[in-house]
Amino acid sequence: MSNVFPSSHPLVAHKVTLLRDIATEPKKFRGLIREISALLIYEATADLLVQSKNVQTPLDIAQGAELVEKFGLVPILRAGLGMVEGIWELMPSAEVWHIGLYRDERTLKPVEYYNKLPIEPTVSVCIILDPMLATGGSAVATVDILKRWGVKKIKYVGIIGAPEGIKLMQQNHPEVPIHLAAIDNHLNEHGYIIPGLGDAGDRQFGTG
Ligand code: PRP
Numbered sequence: 580m581s582n583v584f585p586s587s588h589p590l591v592a593h594k595v596t597l598l599r600d601i602a603t604e605p606k607k608f609r610g611l612i613r614e615i616s617a618l619l620i621y622e623a624t625a626d627l628l629v630q631s632k633n634v635q636t637p638l639d640i641a642q643g644a645e646l647v648e649k650f651g652l653v654p655i656l657r658a659g660l661g662m663v664e665g666i667w668e669l670m671p672s673a674e675v676w677h678i679g680l681y682r683d684e685r686t687l688k689p690v691e692y693y694n695k696l697p698i699e700p701t702v703s704v705c706i707i708l709d710p711m712l713a714t715g716g717s718a719v720a721t722v723d724i725l726k727r728w729g730v731k732k733i734k735y736v737g738i739i740g741a742p743e744g745i746k747l748m749q750q751n752h753p754e755v756p757i758h759l760a761a762i763d764n765h766l767n768e769h770g771y772i773i774p775g776l777g778d779a780g781d782r783q784f785g786t787g
Pocket residue numbers: 655656657658659680681682683687689709710711712713714715716717718744770779780781
């Protein structure tokens with residue numbers, strides 16, 4: 580599991596517990612998704628490239644650093660949308676490219692319904708955002724899309740992952756790091772993560 584990074588941060592553990600709670604209503608749920616996403620992106624971006632940059636302070640010159648890569652955040656609709664805001668606060672110059680996928684309820688396979696990526700890639704690093712890595716079909720399909728687009732560096736940031744989804748990603752895209760707040764036990768017969776948190780899209784948007 581060398582490319583899988585479950586967070587061990589106490590704040591993340593505390594907030595994921597609140598997120599899972601059936602009593603957490605959509606407004607609070609959205610706030611927690613935003614906060615957890617910001618904490619996870621802090622961990623997921625620890626290896627980003629920087630170049631040195633000097634800056635004039637009121638008193639002297641300080642040796643500093645600036646990021647050199649161009650980033651794209653890639654939320655998978657719908658549930659990934661809620662992860663953008665907290666991350667954008669920290670990475671305001673990141674481009675956001677939406678990918679629309681839904682899981683067919685019968686086959687559990689992803690169906691693509693929205694993709695407006697231009698022909699040439701405009702970023703060098705893409706960070707896929709989706710709270711739930713269940714069968715892994717949506718994550719694998721999104722990495723496929725981004726690789727076809729020509730992006731070389733891809734990361735996945737989710738909140739809860741199932742062993743089944745992690746395995747599928749590792750089989751198909753072993754070089755993509757997977758950052759998660761928690762790894763759960765298994766999927767049920769409907770492809771839901773157990774214990775999980777239910778349907779992440781419905782709980783954010785008050786549907787279902
Ligand atoms: C959920 C979730 C992922 C997908 C994960 O989306 O947000 O995109 O399921 O499942 P997988 O790993 O088995 O592919 P869903 O299809 O429910 O769509 P929604 O976000 O629009 O509710």
